[in-house]
Amino acid sequence: DTEVTQTPKHLVMGMTNKKSLKCEQHMGHRAMYWYKQKAKKPPELMFVYSYEKLSINESVPSRFSPECPNSSLLNLHLHALQPEDSALYLCASSPSGTSSYEQYFGPGTRLTVT
Amino acid sequence: QQQVKQSPQSLIVQKGGISIINCAYENTAFDYFPWYQQFPGKGPALLIAIRPDVSEKKEGRFTISFNKSAKQFSLHIMDSQPGDSATYFCAASKDDGKLTFGQGTILTVHP
Numbered sequence: 427d428t429e430v431t432q433t434p435k436h437l438v439m440g441m442t443n444k445k446s447l448k449c450e451q452h453m454g455h456r457a458m459y460w461y462k463q464k465a466k467k468p469p470e471l472m473f474v475y476s477y478e479k480l481s482i483n484e485s486v487p488s489r490f491s492p493e494c495p496n497s498s499l500l501n502l503h504l505h506a507l508q509p510e511d512s513a514l515y516l517c518a519s520s521p522s523g524t525s526s527y528e529q530y531f532g533p534g535t536r537l538t539v540t
Numbered sequence: 541q542q543q544v545k546q547s548p549q550s551l552i553v554q555k556g557g558i559s560i561i562n563c564a565y566e567n568t569a570f571d572y573f574p575w576y577q578q579f580p581g582k583g584p585a586l587l588i589a590i591r592p593d594v595s596e597k598k599e600g601r602f603t604i605s606f607n608k609s610a611k612q613f614s615l616h617i618m619d620s621q622p623g624d625s626a627t628y629f630c631a632a633s634k635d636d637g638k639l640t641f642g643q644g645t646i647l648t649v650h651p
Contacts, residue, residue: 430583457637468629468641469584482637516583520637527572527633531583 429453430532432517438538441507447535449500449517457481458500459529460492461516469516469531475500507539544632546642553649559617561645563630566611570632574639575604575615578627587628588615620649 430451439445449458457476461469474482475494489511491503500517514536518529545564553559563573574589590597590604590613597604603616617624630642 432583459637466644468631468644469639471638474637476637518583528574528586528589529639530586531576533581533583536581 430517430519430530432515432532432535434535435533436536436538438540439504439507440540441509443507444503444505446504447502447515447517447537449502449532450498451519451530451532452498453519453521453530454497455519455521455530456497457520457522458494459518459520460490460500460502461518461531463514463516463534473502504537507537509539512537512539544630544640544642546630546645548645549643550646551648553620553647555620555622555649555651557620557649559620559624559647559649560614561628561630561647562612562614563632563642564610564612565632565640567632567634567640568611569634570640571635572633573604573606573613574631574633575602576629576631576641578629578644584629617647620647622649622651625649 433448460472463469472486473492478494489506493501514534516534517532520529575587576584577587578584588599588602590606592608601618606613628645631639633639
């Protein structure tokens with residue numbers, strides 16, 4: 427199984443809502459990532475977890491809160507988002523922590539903030 | 541110094557032709573150079589990658605050429621097919637787990 431799965435595929439939320447994005451991988455990978463991608467742009471790194479510990483936060487606003495409950499699961503909790511946060515949110519994983527280089531992406535969650 | 545510059549922004553190729561996408565980097569600490577292929581509405585898929593101790597790597601119709609002294613690398617797609625139509629991103633990384641992406645190339649292969 428070489429797949430990173432993400433749920434939901436689409437999410438529409440108001441600016442006062444609280445919602446969560448979920449990412450799972452069952453490849454035994456030890457690093458997991460959240461990226462944000464706007465249309466026609468490359469992915470932008472948000473957070474990195476290595477061995478279930480937050481290792482990189484790219485100065486992301488606190489309305490985005492990551493959580494890594496176990497080595498297979500990564501969540502992104504969303505609260506009080508702005509319309510400009512509408513984007514494709516991608517999860518990725520890599521085999522041996524952040525030193526293993528290869529990153530495998532999930533299909534993404536298309537988020538619309540109204 | 542963290543930039544990766546990618547060209548062209550868009551590319552149109554006839555079926556059976558060769559598609560060539562170029563990238564240049566500045567940071568000599570980068571030691572891993574992957575290419576990703578992304579179809580609309582999907583996540584990027586790792587296509588092929590190279591390390592700087594190798595000048596060329598081929599996987600099927602896809603070849604990476606790497607020029608360490610010029611700090612440039614390129615993706616060649618031989619016998620391009622309509623199914624290759626996608627956005628291609630080059631990237632570079634060092635050992636901190638961060639991928640620095642190029643701005644992307646939209647490839648269209650006409651039948």
